[in-house]
Amino acid sequence: MRRGLAAVFVGGLLRRRAASALSVLAIALGVALGLAVQLINDAALAEFGRGMRTLAGDADLRLAGPASGFDDALFEAVALHPLVADASPVVDIEARVVGGDTTLRVLGVDVLRLPAVQPGLVPRADDGTADAPFAGFSQHGIFLSPALAGRLARAAGEALVLQSSAGPLRLEVIGSVPGVAGQAVAVMDIHAVQHAFAMAGRLSRIDLRLIPGATPEAASRALAALLPAGVVAMTPQASLARDAGLSRAYRVNLTMLAVIALVCGGFLVFSTQALSVARRRAEFAFLRAIGLGRRRLAAWLLGEGAVLGLAGGLLGCALGTGFAALVLDGFGGDLGAGYFAGIAPALDASPAAMLAFVALGVLAGVAGAWLPARRAGAISPAAALKAAAGDPLAAAPGWRWPGPLCLVLATAACLMPPLAGIPVGGYLAVALLLAGGVLSLGRLARLVAASCPAVPLPLGLARARLQAAPGQAAVAAAGVLASSALAIAMAVMVASFRDSVDQWLGKVLPAEVYVRAARGSPALQLTPSVQQRLAALPGVARVDFRRHDQLNLDARIAPVSLLARPLSADGRELPLVGEHIVAADPVWISEALVDLLGLAPGDGLDVPLAGRAHRFTVAGVWRDYVRQGGALMVPLARYRELSGDQLANDAAIHLAPGHNAADLGAAIDEAFPAIDLEVVSPGEIRRRSLRLFDRSFAVTYLLEAAAVLIGLAGIAASFAAMAAARRREFGMLRHLGLGRRQIAAMIAAEGGLTAASGALGGALVGGAIALVLVEVVNRQSFHWSMDYRVPWLSLSLFVVALVALAALAAVLAGRLAMSGSAVRAVSEDW
Amino acid sequence: MLEISDLSRRFGGPGGRTVLDHVSLGLAAGSYVAIVGESGVGKSTLLNLVAGLDRPDGGRVVVDGIDLTALDDEGLTRWRRDHLGFVFQAFHVLPHLDLLANVALPLWLQGRRGRDADAAAAAMLDAVGLAGREHGWPAELSGGELQRVAIARALVHRPRLVLADEPTGNLDPARAGSILALLRERVREVGAIGILVTHSSEAAATADRVLMLRSTGLEPAS
């Protein structure tokens, strides 16, 4: 390092190695998590977007219909429309591999029409396969994108057996789709897909290239008259934005969690810098005396914070990039949450994102050093020079900012509507709650101290110190409060969510046995004959068949799920929330549609069925944790009457008395050997759902653990610094006759009380943040409500463990700092 | 030239304790005086006022024509940086800087860096009898040696005024004599005004003139 004033300040960081390292680590952790989340999202979104663009190709406009498709007669009229230069029909289905749980996306295309509109999808036949010249028309061949071929471990020439509507369909892999490297898709002849997957005479969408000079808007208007209800025209960009929007809330949520971790890092910098400034009071006074300006001193201390932030930022960048690469490799682009299933994103470490997060790290360091630097600037040199070594007691910041004001502002922020689907007000409220909590810590510490008994002596001494200098406790406990608030908020939110999901599953899975043809896919269905035979099986008392579809209700929102099942007039089978009415032609909407379409019970809603719009009346709102994009529920009989569609996707079977699920499962397997029906118990679905739930929250547990570690590190750093500064005090106490153990007990008590203040504050703030997460953030991000539930037992255990750990950390840090020399320290400067 | 005129300082607001009451003193360049007095009589307060670390309730401190009481905080800081040298009882040698860096610190504050500053600091260390110890660390030094470093630091930038507050308070008598002699010699050498505040008569005896601070003002010690 260049010799100069930098040696005075930044050199000092090296002297306080442990504390500096902790600060750097804390910031690095926040930066690493933030950057990792960002990079993972970027990679996933980029691949998602690239995939969407490849699939859309050069299309200027896309006509998209429900998942069950629309009449392919539309194609001729559209393709011959004067504004349309080229048109490419697509049948887009999800197919299941026989004998496995794997599903794949199969696009049925016309290879003659692809090159002009979607060149990226043009398949390439493998020369070794038999059908090479006319492979694109093969009825038994399938092309796999490199990503899908890798996932299925199938090479050209090998067989792939898919579950078709007529039983297992044996296909040969005859080539690849080189243009969509990162996407897991298969391409087949459109005619073959239509017939194999119950889409005969139907299309999923038509991608269009317009004649030169025609705008998508003009073409949309001109084509509108041709389009049946439920088929919407949109640009591929709009469609991309619409689909990417679905995962945005999830991505923003993760980023916010990372930012909160970074904030915790900032608090740790604050703790260590505040204590370090207190310890170096005399040093600063001397420097001031020999001519170092007030502002320059503050600037140098901010520089120290910036150096810590920079080091943390750089380290965090390295960690975050590595972590992101690891996660992308192991879990995919959505951390297992399922938003980006079917794509294999590659990490693209963008310098801009890295720079931004290093800057955030520096910002956290500078922000943490801000108040201590200001305090250092305000030191009166004349007074400070007299006391050779400063006791942080005197220098701890006094908190006079009104914490309650922050709480009031937080309440106000909760009332803000979401901005572009992001609950900005909710996040603001979280930040305000954290700030308010930290600002109220001094008061809280005094309360905690006052409630602590004054005997035995070490406890009394600890209590007296806390009461005399609550500001010091505030400094030490700020990190604990921030981190425990985060942990507790997440714990309460996750518990509330999990509990609500659990109850909801109970409500939506009333039957004893469930039979489904293919999850989430319209390609495989229970035909009327299968339905009849199912109902006639021995042991079956009643079967409720259910039909799923995806509808385009509105070009502005992503496709909405349609569910049809037998329902009572009052919808009592549904997990209804809020008021509901009895309507003549009822539809029950999920909570998401209340937010997305502004609907309420009593409102009319046009639902496109079989190409025609039918007006239903919203009879009530139901809770749905599965379909974030929104779902409609209509009575099955009414659906069949209006659509003419007699198929079903799954069946809920109520057993007759004296029969059990296992026997029925065996009977079903026996009755339908050719159809790969999945027979599951509600218990199994429940287990599977909750496992999926737990997995998608695994990353938040990681963040919590990181935050708590940071908080504990803060306590340890604070007490190490304090113990070093208070060696003379301890020496004096030893002179007065206090035993080593008693001093240790005193430090432990101080640590415990400090941590208790932080944890208590954290519990209060965390509870409030959880409320914000449940009522505002989740509601606005994902459009679902849940019941607030506090896991009292585990939270109590957590707080007790935290306090105990903090006391232990304090003792260890204290012992390390005053090892042996306490008695001698008394005479040192006296 | 240092002129102190009618300097007053009270603590604790109206009705508080008056520590200095219309104290006056004039010192020519090259003077080296000791100020003695009982504990609490206001020796340190006087020193702080002369150093511009504290502000008087009345009176003026003028050094070489500059009225310190008229300077703002910024001005005082700059003035101290350029014209003042300090020696403290507690040394205040920064433990994480080597000896050369500690001595060069005032030069750094003036924005002087590099070879020139290092050479001046090394020369100063040489002058206080620590030649060759430039890259030693404060932790390796005895109290007397630490104070030698402090003296070198107080004089390295050739100040107009050197203030020493009980410079031997933390030293044993055997070492104290040589430190005081060194201080006096070096202050003379740079031609600065030296003010030595002490309660030790042995220390005071090293000065050209000894002044007794009483509540009534500064008087020549008998």
Add this chain to the structure above:
Amino acid sequence: MGRGGLRMLWLIAALALALAGAAEATDYAPVTPGRPLVFPADAGAHPEHRIEWWYVTGWLEDDDGNPRGFQLTFFRLRTGIGEDRPGRFSPAQLISGHAALSDPALGRLRHAEKSARASGRLAGATAGHLQAWIGDWRLEAQDDGAIIARAAGDGFAFDLRLAPSRAPTLNGDAGFSRKGPRPEHASYYYSVSGLAASGRLTLDGRATTVRGVAWLDHEWSSEYLPEGAVGWDWVGLNFDDGGALMAARIRQSDGSALWRFGTLRSAHGTTRELPPDAISFEALRHWRSPASGVNYPVSWRLDVGDFALVLEPLMDDQELDGRASTGAIYWEGAVRALRDGQPVARGYLELTGYGGRLRLGEGSPGR
């Protein structure tokens, strides 16, 4: 069987399909001698046969007398794929269109192509009367017997009315046209010469009225070329005096003729099949394509027994380099015929197999 790179390409495609076994189960209608051709029914499509084409070529002159050649072709291919299940996207019948324009002012061909599954108004070929279409391209006989030929590509478009002046000329044995030593290598093949063309030609957005003389070939088969064929030379000529001549030879790799066939129509309207021995092609001048490096014999001496003709191209560069798309590279363009140094006929000449053996390349459907 006739001329043309695209035709050969399609034949080879059909061959590949047959070899691949994809069409093995398909029962293609055979080509047998003695089946009388009936009009207008046989002017329409024969979807039970594997392959079929309608090929219109001709000379056009604008009001200023500038000569240009044009060509419009519709192919139909029965793939044998997916015939058991009907549907709008069934690949059972594929339709392909190809259009080209020879313009000496530009010095090279303009051309365009389209392919689609036969489906409704999008693409198809009607049985029973002449009607083939793909997108807005069309070849269709009207009630008065005139044929509408309409196509458009990058920078060119034509919309022509082709009025017949005579009955179709049946090639080979009353329309049964052999392509090799073995009788199964044969097609049904007739030509309509002396079509009076009139209509609009649009070049780079500028429309002009044009008139001229054109030629229609219609051929269908289920068989492919005899083994050993590497290419062919074909010419069809409308004589100014009302006569017409079609002559072709199928070449082997050593350049010798594997098979020769031709039909001569006199000015009076009498028609006779030329014996193979009477037909002789002799290259007079070659032109090397600067783009592909292929050397084409663009000028010929053609001897048909009774007389000899010299064939001179309208312009040298009438090469179609489809290696990037269809995989075929060939020469197909307008030619003049001279007899004793005097121009006596105008027609089209097609030279294939000079750029290496025709091969199904990267650009064929599905590749």
